[in-house]
Amino acid sequence: MTAFLAITRVTIKQTLRPRRALGLGLLSVSTAVMYFLSGLGSSLGSDNDFARREAFDIFIGVTIGTFMNIVVPVVTLIIATAVLGDERRDNTMSFLALRPISRFTIGAAKMVAAFVECFVLTGVGALALGLISAPRIGSSAYVVPLVIGTAVATAAYVAIFVPLGYLLKRATLIGLTYVFIWENGIAATVPALASLSPWRIGISAMSALAPADFLFELPTFATGSLSPGAGGAAAKAIVLVMLSAASVALIVRRRDLAT
């Protein structure tokens, strides 16, 4: 347990440096800022049904079109690929791997560290978006589902990006290609591929917990073939994280850890 916590703590300290945290934190809350700015020009009051409907549509638009499918993956990509990628770049794998600890402990600690770091950033963005949108929508019932959906999506992205960061030198570029070409291109047009898209898994969790009008208003590409279900989405994310931790353990056990 000591080794697990030590790896988690040192990983967070190494990868969540102040400038990086500030930049990604600003990116994360940018959606809330966008949402806030979109309401400044509105002449209708929040007690007006039409205004509420308009505010809700904008909320869905920024949640699906900006926050979940751009902000969450980009923030997670940058942090999660660094969690093992920095170890390779800084030649510190020998420090970590040549120790009497199970390889799975290394993988699991890296996953936990990546998730904590990423969710601190994406969670703040989700909370800010939910809280800023609540008065205009006239309901705070979307705040917690949005935060939970973000947590699920973040965990699923972490599972993909942590091993990618170790295996590929250009992990950020490959990750961006995955997000924009695969997730927002191919998976958007083929509903059956939605379960391979972390942000859609997050939306599936959110839509199960949010009031029914959220699901009703969702564009079809946002869920694809996925049914709403918080438990199922969380289980998928957890399984992905466990598989990813096991794959990291396998990498540390089987591959050369220096070139």
Next chain:
Amino acid sequence: MTANPALVAAPTVEVAEVSKWFGQKVAVSDVSCSFGPGLTGLLGPNGAGKTTLLRMLTGLILPSQGQVLVKGQKPRSNVERYREIGFVPEESAIYNTLTGEEYVMFAAQLSGVANPVQEARRAIETVGLTTDKDRAVGGFSKGMRQRAKVAAALVHDPEILVLDEPLNGTDPVQRAHLISLFRDLANQGSTVIVSSHVLQEVERMTDRVIAIVDGKLAAAGDISAIRHAMSDIPYRVLIECDSSRRLGAALLDNERVFSVTIAGNRIHVETSDLGGLGSMISGLARDLDIRLSRFAPEDESLESVFRYLVGGR
């Protein structure tokens, strides 16, 4: 004792017919050797394969062929072996945001040390970094980083210490301190393996060397024994006397002597039989009424041996 000088009688680390290639490049080729308690210098020019061999010893990289055993087991197969191994890599391997103490304590925690804070402080004191322990390692000089890495490798009191160019970047005082530390550890029964391409460093640390050239085991054992084994290379001897021309001329008549070069009162002699020349020189000088002031082999130093080993490189 074993007949093969590359092998030791009670090995803690065994390298058996190990090769490693990266794509088309062969980094280490069919090397067999072993290491036991005491200090062994791993010598070789840059790019010879020392780092690759050391990385295989620790399990950081896997052999393409052959096997490495640490106390009878492959380290990768049994991570518990890492309780007994301390490794100082050649490259930086530093967590820049940690302080010196945090860095060493992290190593202690990963190694399952019972009292990480206390042991980290002890290791830091051992390498003389106590006054800088609260500074970020990222701001350390290269010599300080080296010492921090050594402290991190020592913190769990390993039985086997593998050090890849540990003296790089250190100043003469630090170097002397580290050399003394490595020798002490070896004298206490640890297996200490130190690689270096700086021959004087190795010469100050140990007599037992394993020389790697072009990925192959070029020589192993005691430095003077390696030199004596090179029977095809004439010995170079320096003789100083009060009449170098007369003695030089007399030496040329001796069948053991290949060549004589005279410079002032010094004579540089190349001979096939160092012992024979040593036995006859005093008698010859006495016969010629010449006073000898010095008779010394010129190429029994590690540097000379090494130069022969690497040939025309």
